[in-house]
Each structure stands twice: as C-alpha cells, then as structure tokens.
Amino acid sequence: xxxxxxxxxxxxAGSMADIAFLLLIFFLVTTSIDSDKGIAIKLPPKxxxxxxxxxxxxRNIFEVLINSQxxxxxxxxxxxxxxxxxxxxxxxxxxxxxxxxxxSPDKAIISLKNDVSTTYGAYLQVQNELKRAYNELRDEASxxxxxxxxxxxxxxxxxxxxxxxxxxxKISEAExxxxxxx
Numbered sequence: 755x756x757x758x759x760x761x762x763x764x765x766x767a768g769s770m771a772d773i774a775f776l777l778l779i780f781f782l783v784t785t786s787i788d789s790d791k792g793i794a795i796k797l798p799p800k801x802x803x804x805x806x807x808x809x810x811x812x813r814n815i816f817e818v819l820i821n822s823q824x825x826x827x828x829x830x831x832x833x834x835x836x837x838x839x840x841x842x843x844x845x846x847x848x849x850x851x852x853x854x855x856x857x858s859p860d861k862a863i864i865s866l867k868n869d870v871s872t873t874y875g876a877y878l879q880v881q882n883e884l885k886r887a888y889n890e891l892r893d894e895a896s897x898x899x900x901x902x903x904x905x906x907x908x909x910x911x912x913x914x915x916x917x918x919x920x921x922x923x924k925i926s927e928a929e930x931x932x933x934x935x936x
Contacts, residue, residue, distance in 0.1 A: 815863050816842065818884070819870050820872045821872070821875055826838065838880065842888075847859060850928075866925055869932060870930045884925055892921050895920055
C-alpha cells in the first residue's frame, strides 16, 4: 500500500510581524543617541547702540596666531604649543611689572586668530593651553589666599567670585581667514 504523505504542521506567523514591530519600537525608545556637544563658550552679550568703543593699549593685548600649517605665532615669534601656557601666565599676571606685558590681569586680553586651513585639533590645543593658563593662575591665587584649590571653592561663593574677578578670562577670538596669503 502506498504511503500517504503526512501533513506538515504550519507555524502561525501572523503575530511575528507584531512582535518584530514591538521590538523595533522598544529599541528605538530605549536607545540613546549621543550628540556632539561642541565647545562650551559663553558668548559676549550684544553691544547696545549707545556703547562707546574703548581704545585698548597695545601692551594689554597678547596676540596668538595659528597659521595653515598649525604653527603658532605668539607676539610675532614662533612658539611651541607646550610653551604657550607659561607665556600666557607671564603676560596675564606680569608679576615682575614688565612694561611690555599687561598692566594687570583684569586688563589683559588674549587675541586668538587662526587661518581657515588650521586643523580643529591644533585650534583646540591652543584653546586648551590658554584656558589652562587662567586655571593655573586662579588655582595659585586661591591657594595663596584661601589655602584651597580653586576647584574646591564653593560654586557661586564670594571666594570664587573674588578669584574670578582677580583673573577674568578674556580671550578674544577673531573670524578665521587667510592669515598668511602669498
């Protein structure tokens, strides 16, 4: 007698699409997507129309240029990025009262300008060194005056404000352009 073919049991796949859809929704809702935050810089307020421009003495401006080859030109002379922090600290604090450096820390302005071809990494290195100069000066002042590191001061306290007033961070950044045109 010939064998009869057995019926193959079928799997009900009707709810598979529903399950796949629910899993997709679950993973979309629970997955976080990292977004780039960029550099946290507080922009200056808009100038009012009645504001009078002040002439800044040349000795109070510390010029820092980054060319298209990522070379650093500080006050007209080439400098390694590793030496920038110390040079900026010397300019800002002017503890020896050198007439060629800033009059005082609150009048010191660092002018940062870069070429359009400067790499982002080189720009960030310079930016970090300049911020490090201010952080180190603030830390030194805090330790000398209060006996604690600047970062250990209570945020928003009078002590912190006093140190911030002593060493206000004034970094002026110009729009990138072709600095060294041939």
